[in-house]
Amino acid sequence: MKQFKTAAESRLSITELMVPSHSNFGGKVHGGHILSLMDQIAFACASKHSQRYCVTASVNRVDFLHPVEVGDLLTLKASINYTGRTSMVVGVRVESQHVTTGKKRHCNSSYFTMVAKDENGKNIAVPGLLIQDEQGVRRFARSKFRKEAAFQRDTQFDSSSFNAADYIRHLTTENVQVHLK
Template sequence: MSSDPSVTPHPVRESQSEMNEIVLPNDANPLGALLGGRLMHWIDLAAALAAHRHSRNYVVTASIDHLDFLVPVRVGDLVILKSSVNRAFHTSMEVGVKVWVENYIAGVRKHVSSAYLTFVAVDDRGRHLQVPPVIPESPEEQRRYDDAGRRRQARVAESQRKRQQS
């Protein structure tokens, strides 16, 4: 373990973030449904908050894994985004974001989407910085930590495959 305070391990809870957005007409298509790009933007912001909290540095988005929109979100709905760092590698972190839609008048909440994003910590010149390790404290956090390692292996293999094809 390093004595550098910038790489002192942090528990997952220190990166946990929550964003809430009310869907307004400007966020929607002509049918009143939330634009997918707007939701992706909010997911990226929620994930960046968690990555900032964990690394305590600037961060940039390196990748976004597969993203599905499971239920429609309408004008007037409340969108809830919860994020946390699942695992840190040398200079990168995987952040998980779970999204719900809530009709706060009816009191109904539904899962909209889950996403995994990779962020890289950088200094003010864009140079990569080492990030602190993650300390999983619960069985669920340990499962997400382990799953993040498998997803990273798959991303690296896919990246190598693409490089060989070009």
């Protein structure tokens, strides 16, 4: 296995027709169906990069920018943005296309942290990322700083060291009442 791989070596794209069985009660394609497709392509991309079975460790926020209609073609694109020792961040972009007008819309993007596993289910090292352009540097750096910010946020609000008094003043403009006992 190579020690480093380019993002292009594991980049994937899939397109699927959205049918009525994918719709929610409002007649739009169910967000859960789209998330499932996103997870599948993130798995495939990470597994292709690492040549290992991979599992989803976390999903960065997902904002649904535009509804997807039944009858639209949904295209998902996945690429490795970051590699750690055993983990990878896979960027997933989702676009819908109206079949008769050809109009395309960016529906959402998200970042899936995937971890490679060996035959015994233990984390295993993955090839590093060989970056060849500024866009690759931007994506790698963004993922690195997003990871660091998440760690800081998690430790800042850890229940063992959290002091509510330090944060109550930040809640005064929110739709909440605080009555501590």
